[in-house]
Amino acid sequence: MPELTYADALREALREEMLRDPRVVLMGEEIGVFEGVYKVTRGLLKEFGPERVMDTPISEAAIAGAAIGAALAGLKPVAEIMYMDFLPIALDQIATQAAKMHFMSGGKLKVPMVLRTQYSLGRAHGAQHSQFFPSMLFQVPGLKVVLPSTPRDAKGLLKAAIRDENPVVFIESGVLYRTKGQVPDGEYVIPLGQCDVKKAGDDITIVAVSRVVTEALAAAAKLEEHGVTADVIDPRTIQPLDLATIVNSVKKTGRLIIASDDVKCGGIGSEVAARIVEEAFDSLDAPILRVAAPDMPIPFSPTLEQAYMPNAQKIIEAAKRLIG
């Protein structure tokens, strides 16, 4: 298996899908000539030309809206919103237009589009270029929400997202672009809506999302030195959410930590915890704990930002509370 960076894996997915289906077009700010601020689209303008790789003005609402219109009339657009912080500018198009079209038309309209974006928490980008608020999107039925944590998942999930017939918001992590991982040779697609058990254990379940999966694995390795083994589960998509895998794990371990980069209030952890209480309350031996960002804007100072972020140590501390 070749080793690729997260960014290269994403690029392979885009390239393979563009070769496979001439309806796939890319649009977004700085994705063509500049090849993307994180170089995910490197070489694609040269290979596919400006009709398939379109630089746009700084117009997030128009990028999302144009992707919707193009999808309605037969293209399969992959639009890029450079930072997740810019996504609310396009939120009407995403949440009120795209997400509702299939339902509101009684099933007549399909919007096969992907909106790629990324959050840069951990890169000292400050309060307005680091935000991560996926739960805003799973409050909107009709959208699918994907959060890859490894190069392998990034490629397989992006290919599935492009082939999906629904609007998919694909949230990448800025700090992961340069991380490397094994990616299978040849064609593979990872279906949306399937958890991946990144590591198996018996004593505690750690559900972790996006960047924090790496932290959860580091925490699990450390805990193992103390004789505590953890199931580390990456949902990979939070809409749809594969709850069954998490429920089965909690039935085995009786303890659950949910770790993610969003603020604690109303975040991914809140939703997963609520569902586990509904579905597996009798299996719990301890309270459910969330390791998330505090309810405050993201500080710039790199030291303060690191203190703000969920990490392996915070997950270990939560595990100690549960194990006693």
Add this chain to the structure above:
Amino acid sequence: MLRTMIELRRFEERVERLFLQEGALIGPSHLYLGEEAVAAGAIGALNDDDLITSTYRGHGHAIAKGVPMKPLMAELFGKATGTCKGLGGSMHVAIYPEKGSVYATAIVGSGVPIATGLGLALQREGKRRVAMTFFGDGATNTGAFHEGINLAYVWKVPVIFVCENNMYAMSTRADQAVAAESVAARAQAYKMRSMAADGNDCVAVYLAAREAIESARNGQGPTLLECITYKLKGHGVYDKGDYRPKEEIDAWLRRDPIDGFEARLLKANLATQSDFDKIEKEVATKVEESVAFAKASPILPFDELAKYVYAR
């Protein structure tokens, strides 16, 4: 075009009665009364396989694009036989891709970038099809409008942006909210071709639209077409529109698009009063049939709704 305008007028008059007198319909509904010449003229200049997007004031666009009246009326009743199976309602009733009426939005201005995207797909397809999108004067104050037409010009997409300037965004006068000489003048800021037409004259709208459509088909890019018109009634079906000066309303009533066109046809000896009577009779039957169809139709079972959230 006369038949289309009469269909729009009688349909909307019947809808108004169903709301206000018979209590058979509820919810927001924005009637097209008085603006008939815009849809009849502009959509009349399109081919069947061209695409339109509409708005929450969309009954007229739908009928003009050939959407059958029965599913339109059934949608207003929330019935399973409606254009959107009762899941859309009046503000989305014009969603009927079978006839090229691909979308109708209830958020002011939001249809503009979507139309730009439709135009992109049609440009790539290379079959000389065009997209036409409708919106009001109020929409031209939204960010989505400005972003959408800017991108449309950048991409030179085959889209005709039709502004139905009915002088008011709800009760707010356009001359107190639009910081431009006219809506058409806004196009100049984006190097876009613009035209203005008397929106109460279906022939003027048709001729302007035809020119814009030909230009788009020939690869010369988008046009902003402003049609100046007036609502006979208020913003929504429950609004009397009495914040407007009486003299202004009376002046526009004298410029009724249907009366005016009939007078011209008579004067030019192109039609007779009995032709008009025949159309009226046929349309009245059609409208009543649509009401009967809607009333007799079933409602979608609630437990079927979940399957419409995602396409599978």
